[in-house]
Amino acid sequence: MISAPPQDAAPPLSAALRSLEAQWLSRGVARAGDPLASLREKAMARVLKLGLPTLRDETWRYTNMRHLASHEFVDAPRTAGGEAEMAASLSLLGAEEGPATVLMVNGHPRLPASIDSINNNIEIISLRDLSRINPALIAAHLEPLSDADQARWGLVNSALFMDGVYLKVTGTMAAPLAILHLLTSDGTDNIAFPHVIIDVAPGSRATVIEHYVAQGANPPLCNSATHIAAGRDSHVEHYRVFATSEGAEHIDSLNIRLDGGSRCKQFTIVLGGGLVRTALAADLRQPGASLDSYALLVGNEARHVDCVNVVGHNAPHTTSRQTARAIASGTSRVVFNTKVVVGAGSAHAESQQSCRGLLLSPTAEIDTRPQLEIHADEVKCAHGATTGRLDPDMLFYMLSRGLDRDTAQRLLVYAFLADVLTDMSLPAARRAIETALIAQLPDPQTLNKFR
């Protein structure tokens, strides 16, 4: 525990909650014919009962959302003003990899006419269409609903999402699929609820990149949710890249369910936005499931990044490895909060947590909290957290070889992040992410003053 959080004046977020409820009520007519109505009812009822999380909630103690109290939320538009071209500059995948890209504007997908034109071995359908054909399939991915505070905004998404995509992978994907989430507003207090379900059949291999970008000033509050179900012995590599604009606020919830022998590599990369809160909840629910999660969190200027991972080992012989690297400059704050829960009956579970922070300015802050909760015997769990500044010995070594200070510092920052970057299997994505990263390193003069 670091320090007691400042106490909120009660009730901080009830106005925001009322506004979300009003939105809910305004959808009443549409809801009458909605096959997911009962699920949505349940989710909304939970949110109304439990309230929106505040600093008093365990995983929210570093992130204050009370400024939302003054918002009168309205749905963000379904289409972008102007032309939302999928310019190469927006895409994380270079053209040489022949990426298939699905564009989603504020959560509303624009699907190509032919699925085959996108990729082999995958089917894509909008959640709007799927809810008419097979609502139970959607419900199966969203349930059971969780009361945990880190899942609260995920419940809001379940209650209010309007559309999204369901992606079914059967076999090996011929190429990675990129989902480009474009966030755009047509006024103030816009809110968007993007929703993605990635369903990977047993033995299949899938690589999916979700990339969030914002268009124009005053982008909507983005409350996004992704559900990944990794079938038996499947391999999934998933990226979520947050590269929205300066003032943008984002609350993302990612749920991963791992069946026996499945492996998931997950990268959470925060490179943009004003306030980015990411939650990852993993359920290693059958023997042999394994999760490798990586977080690369870049705090720049006044950005606030709060990354929460809760990994549940709920079967024997499950493995999780979490690697987080945070850098913070300017007056930014980066929080990495990770919890591994090894349930009873999860013998021979193995988990590793490695969190490292690098402070690049005296006014930045990094908080890392690796936590372990073990209810089983014969488990192997390790965790470590360190936060520091650039190593003066490394810097001197490089200077003594004639490198200029700016280059040496950039190389050291880059090296610090390399553990995450080198494990990316997609070279083009890695290059694009590196380029975006380097552009965000603070100017050398600021670094010099701090040394």
Place this chain on the structure above:
Amino acid sequence: MLLKVTDLHVRVAGKDILRGVSLEVKAGEVHAIMGPNGSGKSTLAQVLAGREDYEVTRGSVTFDGRDLLSLPAEERARAGLFLGFQYPVEIPGVNNVYLLKAALNAKRKAAGQPEVDAYEFLALIKQKMKLMQMSESFLSRGVNEGFSGGEKKRNEVLQMLVLEPKLAILDETDSGLDIDALKVVSMGVNSLRDPRRSVVLVTHYQRLLDYIVPDHVHVLSGGRILKSGDRSLALELERRGYDWVQGAAIA
């Protein structure tokens, strides 16, 4: 005169470590600075290379006609000064070859030369690695990452061979080496000997000087050079121990 140190006083963490060191090194000469642990040998090496947290309280240093102390570490390196570290730091994530190439290009740029051709550079580094008997796996590794003590020292000498400094200051490059590695490292240093280049060897033991024969030997103790002489001084030191010089100085 390539290097001229005059009455150098240095304070580290509030403690006076060097207390009036004077030293002159001419082009082409090899000097050995010997002394017991804690005598200030490494401080001298580091301060000449530009370590910033070491405070020079008095004295001056000129290198190749320039005021060395007014230059930041990177400019000293580009001007042709090289420090072989006693404890080379590991920098995981920064590739060995990348660092070496960046170092060479920084030096070339300062001299108004174009960047080295990537192909030629690789050929050069492979040739020098062969001389230092280093394995090719070195090319893909991070700077000193997971290297043994001996490998780190060979890497220091390799860097020196690629950068071809005017003055190499080698801080206990012999420590922790077995006899075979010592021969390889010595051969590397000797290959650089040239009428225009100088070497300052900082060492605790005479052993290294069997392989790299110095022109001058200095004994540093208590932050001062107590005695200077030729190679025979090193041999006498080995026979009589540092107490002999320290005792003579007090008397």
